[in-house]
Amino acid sequence: MNAAALESIARELAAGGICCERAAALKGRTTFRLGGLCPLLIHCERPEQLGQAVDLLHCTGTGFELIGGGSNLLVSDDGVDCPVICYATGVPEISHDGLELTVSGSTALDAVAGYAVEHGLGGLVNASGIPGTVGGAIVGNAGAFGWQVGDALVSVDLLTRDGGRDTVGPGALGFSYRDSQLKRTRQIVRSAVFRMPGTDPAADRAERQRILDLRASKHPDLSVFSCAGSFFRNIEPTSAADRRQAAGYLLDKAGAKAMKFGGAGVYEKHANIIIKDSDDCSAQDILELSRMMAAAVHERFDIELMREAQLLGDFDDAGVASDRA
Ligand SMILES: Cc1cc2nc3c(=O)[nH]c(=O)nc-3n(C[C@H](O)[C@H](O)[C@H](O)COP(=O)(O)OP(=O)(O)OC[C@H]3O[C@@H](n4cnc5c(N)ncnc54)[C@H](O)[C@@H]3O)c2cc1C
Numbered sequence: 656m657n658a659a660a661l662e663s664i665a666r667e668l669a670a671g672g673i674c675c676e677r678a679a680a681l682k683g684r685t686t687f688r689l690g691g692l693c694p695l696l697i698h699c700e701r702p703e704q705l706g707q708a709v710d711l712l713h714c715t716g717t718g719f720e721l722i723g724g725g726s727n728l729l730v731s732d733d734g735v736d737c738p739v740i741c742y743a744t745g746v747p748e749i750s751h752d753g754l755e756l757t758v759s760g761s762t763a764l765d766a767v768a769g770y771a772v773e774h775g776l777g778g779l780v781n782a783s784g785i786p787g788t789v790g791g792a793i794v795g796n797a798g799a800f801g802w803q804v805g806d807a808l809v810s811v812d813l814l815t816r817d818g819g820r821d822t823v824g825p826g827a828l829g830f831s832y833r834d835s836q837l838k839r840t841r842q843i844v845r846s847a848v849f850r851m852p853g854t855d856p857a858a859d860r861a862e863r864q865r866i867l868d869l870r871a872s873k874h875p876d877l878s879v880f881s882c883a884g885s886f887f888r889n890i891e892p893t894s895a896a897d898r899r900q901a902a903g904y905l906l907d908k909a910g911a912k913a914m915k916f917g918g919a920g921v922y923e924k925h926a927n928i929i930i931k932d933s934d935d936c937s938a939q940d941i942l943e944l945s946r947m948m949a950a951a952v953h954e955r956f957d958i959e960l961m962r963e964a965q966l967l968g969d970f971d972d973a974g975v976a977s978d979r980a
Pocket residue numbers: 686721722723724725726727728742760761785786787788789790791792793794795796797798799837841842843844845874875877882883884885965
């Protein structure tokens with residue numbers, strides 16, 4: 656896209672109070688800390704800003720990508736050649752009326768979990784410590800300990816890429832394990848309403864602390880290790896009698912913890928977590944290592960792993976199906 660058009664978009668957004676960065680490094684916006692540049696990074700913290708930015712991009716015929724907290728993303732070393740909206744904020748936008756809680760899609764999921772605990776609302780304690788935004792969590796139906804974000808939703812306020820708005824209930828979002836229809840429709844989660852069961856704050860506070868401690872003992876500290884959490888989805892049961900199989904278990908048995916490719920390696924405590932293991936690690940290294948790991952599981956168990964982490968931008972030979980390893 657031409658520089659003058661981008662400059663004009665950046666100026667108009669800045670005049671509306673929306674901060675834009677030219678030739679921005681996307682790696683600073685992801686927990687993998689990898690990936691190239693985008694021509695324009697548009698920071699939207701509040702739903703109104705998101706609406707303004709999407710309207711302008713649509714009116715100018717400008718395609719764009721959208722990211723939240725960047726905690727489930729592998730960005731190409733070549734970056735992306737269109738503007739990227741980053742819909743995330745460090746200032747939670749949360750309110751509640753009785754047991755209904757309304758939150759912007761840009762708010763950190765963990766901040767909502769903390770808010771719900773402190774206000775005796777319950778319902779989101781299992782989300783404690785999951786990185787990323789509410790929007791990212793709804794799109795990927797994030798969850799932990801048998802709970803998924805779709806379980807607690809009342810409605811979602813969506814924005815289409817042409818600026819249209821719609822409010823839908825969870826039934827319209829086609830939630831399943833780590834998946835929703837939003838991955839295909841590419842609608843944007845502007846805000847969401849959750850219904851809470853109500854609880855005793857003291858008990859929930861203790862449970863939240865227990866979960867945060869447990870996660871700290873199992874997951875990499877993001878200030879030390881760069882990763883996107885579990886790289887592969889767990890395996891769906893093939894019959895009602897089967898249980899979901901942990902991809903980490905299969906990967907461990909297939910010898911993944913010892914695998915490396917270029918600067919990419921595997922977290923020593925969890926075979927399903929790929930980490931940036933050295934400064935010269937590239938995003939392509941991560942993808943290549945993931946392929947080696949998936950091939951090892953296929954060879955040993957005849958099971959195809961599916962990627963949970965989302966790719967953004969072009970990779971060498973990324974494969975046909977978006978979630979294929
Ligand atoms: C250390 C670590 C631990 C983790 N633990 C867990 C866990 O326990 N459970 C779990 O489920 N996940 C876990 N994850 C993965 C990740 O935190 C979740 O997938 C999270 O919900 C992603 O949210 P995000 O805002 O970072 O999304 P991003 O990574 O920014 O984006 C992911 C996808 O969502 C889309 N998206 C983002 N925001 C919106 C929006 N507002 N509207 C529409 N689309 C949007 C993007 O376009 C992209 O396709 C972990 C990750 C890390 C690094």
